[in-house]
Amino acid sequence: MSLFNVYPLYDITPVSAKDMYVYDDKNVKYLDLYGGHAVISIGHSHPKYVNAISRQVEKLGFYSNAIQNPLQVELADKLEQLSGCKDYHLFLCNSGAEANENALKLASFHNKKKKILAFKNSFHGRTSAAVAATDNPKIVAPINAQQEVDFVELGELKTVETILKQNLTCAVIVEFIQGVGGLDQSTTEFYQGLEKLCKQYNTALIADEVQSGFGRTGDFFAFQKHNITPDIISIAKGMGNGFPIGGILIHPSIEASFGLLGTTFGGNHLACAATLSVLEVLEDEKLMxxxxxxxxxxxxxxxxxxxLKSIKGRGLMMGLEFEFPISELRKKLIFDHHIFTGSAKNPNLLRILPPLTIQEKHIDLFFEALKQELNEK
Structure with missing residues (x-):
């Protein structure tokens, strides 16, 4: 049986990794400035992470959500402490797309509306409602397109209000720093205005922190810079440092009931152990x-x-926008300098999403390679 061919692959086969570096089957060492789409938050194979998973799997790797799981309670308490999101409730799932899917579903349950408002250049996942709220028609199948979604330019409050006053929109979903779209962000005035409009028109405000959360921006969540209180916060990538886990933080104004949401694997013992170790390292090593x-x-x-046209992003969710497409530059960085970087919907943007353990010496290596390639253009 062959693999379903949906990924364009670089001819590199990683076999091991440690902190900032990945090693392939030819023993070539690569500096990882992309972290597998911002997933690696505390460095590859961090000893506390490895020990936490190893100890847990020796005892109990999985059982269903039909029984008590004290690790989920411990994780919720630790997450509240470090994030500062007091009195929110936690629902755990397995990925960012699933987190956003549950967020949108919960918003619709809460206010009984069915439309979604999202922003141009957004990316929220590849499942049903999440992909419909993603501004990329190429990945939206006809079955997904049945979802009713309005796309608005980021920063356009007047257009948002025109749509919300129709009283059909269950949720506004927004990345406070757009990831795949190209690291665009708006102003505090806009985000606070968005929160006000959502309250005024009984619409849930969903902060998509799947890529930007867990300390990547220097704040625990990107929205915290703007002093707002989302109704739902979706989380995933960096929280498990590679172990699949996602979740939503739910404001106490939204009530739970038995059977409202559910998942088989979400919040399993191994996932909780992995995330607890990530939070411990974030705190102990002052990674934010x-x-x-x-x-x-x-x-x-x-x-x-x-x-260089512009520097985009915040914290360790950074982008370098050039006057030319960066696809060939990325290849040279990988194959000539052994440095992983990322791309975006913006073809001129080089994305940098390294482990939060990165040091100045790693930045120096990157810029030495970059200058060499740019001077040869």
Missing amino acids: ENAINISYYFQEKAKALPS
């Missing part, structure tokens, strides 16, 4: 503070680059 410090260092180094 490191994200801020390294981001500043990165931006200072970037200012000297030729052909």
Whole structure:
């Protein structure tokens, strides 16, 4: 049987990894500045992470959500403590798409409406409602297109109000820093205005923190810079450091009932153990503070680059926008300099999403390689 051919693959086969580096089957060492789509938050194979999973699987790897799981309670308490999101409730699932799917479903249950408002250049996942709220027609199948979604330019409050006042929209879903779309973000005035409109028109505000959450921006969540209170917060990528887990944080104004949401694998013992170890390392190693410090260092180094149009993003969710498409540059960084980076919907944007354990010496290696390639163009 062959694999279903949906991924364009680089000819690299990783076999091991440690902190900032990935090693392939030819023993080539790669600097990882992409973290597998921002998944690796505390570095590859962190000893506390490995120990936590190993100890847990020796005892109990999985049982269903029909029984008590104290690890879920411990995780909810630790998440509340570190994130500062007081009195929210936690529902655990398996991925970012599933988190957003549950967020949208819960919003519709809550206010009995059915339309979604999302923003242009958004990406919220590949499942039914999540992909319909993603601004990429190429990945929306006809069955998904039955969802009713309005797409608005990021920053357009007047258009948002025109739509919400029709009283049909169950949720506004927004990335406070767009990921796949190209690291665009709006102003505090816009986000606070969005929150006000959602309250005024009984619409749930969903903060999609799947990529930006768990300390990547220097705050625990990207929305916290803007001093707002979302109704639902979706989380996933960095929370398990590679172990599949996702979830939503739910404001106490939204009531639970038996059977409202459900999942087989969500919140399993191994996933909880992995995420608890991530939170422990984030706190003990002050990785959110490191994200801020390294981001500043990165931006200072970037200012000297030729052909650079703009520096985008925040914390360790960064992008370098050039005056030319970066696909060939990415290939040269991978194959000539052994550095992983990322791309975006914006063809001129090089995305940088490294483990939060990154140090200045790793940034130096990246800019040395980048300058060499840009000077040869």
